[in-house]
Amino acid sequence: MVGDARYHHGDLRAALLREAEAELAEKGVEAFSLRGVAKRAGVSHAAPAHHFRDTAGLLTALAAEGFGRFLAAQEARMARETAPRGRFIASGLGYIDFAVAHPALFRLMFASARLDWTDPALCAAGGRVFALLGANVEALRGAAPSEDEMARLDLVSAWAMVHGLSELMISGRPTALMTLNGLAREEALREIVGRALPPQ
């Protein structure tokens, strides 16, 4: 830090990513704007061009970074478990944690047409999450999804359940779940996610 009112920002790239997430959370993907992000960062609206090619580039970088934190949220939950089934379910709860904590970012990552999936960083970050899912299936089922039909079914089933729970909770839809108190809700989520896995 050199001074408060310095010309060079220091780490504008990181600041822009931070503000982009705030913009996204407030306005939604539908109304997201580059100028809005620049304004939040207290910088002229032409400044972002020095760090990101264009709006799609900024959103893509944000999504890539999001996938990293998404993975971390799952691993954080998993760290407390040892058995394959417990770890699998924990990763699902981490998945939901992230979605509920960052709904707009989550939707950007999974349902936006504004991402550039040819970007290596985004592709790699998304791939890492997918790889964790595959590893969890294999640990539980003893066979890799790429080789075993049943394992593939487990993968889709677990993913769909957890993804669906996330989406519904984000949209505030299943009031049924919301009316449960905190602890009971955690238990309910465990039970539901468990249903998506093969019986013990």
Place this chain on the structure above:
Amino acid sequence: MVGDARYHHGDLRAALLREAEAELAEKGVEAFSLRGVAKRAGVSHAAPAHHFRDTAGLLTALAAEGFGRFLAAQEARMARETAPRGRFIASGLGYIDFAVAHPALFRLMFASARLDWTDPALCAAGGRVFALLGANVEALRGAAPSEDEMARLDLVSAWAMVHGLSELMISGRPTALMTLNGLAREEALREIVGRALPPQ
């Protein structure tokens, strides 16, 4: 029909809804525009104001109509089944049918911030779909979700699974499912949706 080049359109309202869906499918919610819809309908861009208050009004009407067709898709599948479990699963398959056939509309209905949920038509149409879900749970479980904790769990679990499958299929994500051929995929979906229900 009076003539080809008539001044009064005849049924512009219906035409606008039709073209709005096309616009939505092509551009996505993020880039949807009223002017684009008017252009598709071959009408001046000020014309829609006579039928819908504004863009939100048009989207809301479209979503309400969408929920009607969404319900119909589920009922169409259910009609071929008699047992509660079979009917429940069938409704899920109808849910997925609709999502896959109308992905942009589906996302408008479930994940857009541009809808006016205070609109009675939209609210009622959405409520009807929710009611069908509740009825299916009750038929299977013998208890209403509003009164029984387990039934509530079934509702959330079935909804999340089917909704998650829809979302993932729309986003082209689980290539695992896609690599199955048509018939096997139908079977796989049945199996997966069944997992979300209480064991037989």
Place this chain on the structure above:
DNA sequence: TGTACATCAGTGAACGCGCGTTCACTGATGTAC
């Protein structure tokens, strides 16, 4: 059947706005010597 008139459903010009992008610029920083 004919006429007068009210209502309805369009038109097209005009508005102001926020957007992304471009561009010449300039102040700050880092490096070579």
Place this chain on the structure above:
DNA sequence: TGTACATCAGTGAACGCGCGTTCACTGATGTAC
């Protein structure tokens, strides 16, 4: 340590665009008598 210079990371004015909305208008339709 001091100076010259290249590079970097910003600024702010300008552009053209498509958007939603408003408004005075007019042609078509429906109704009363």
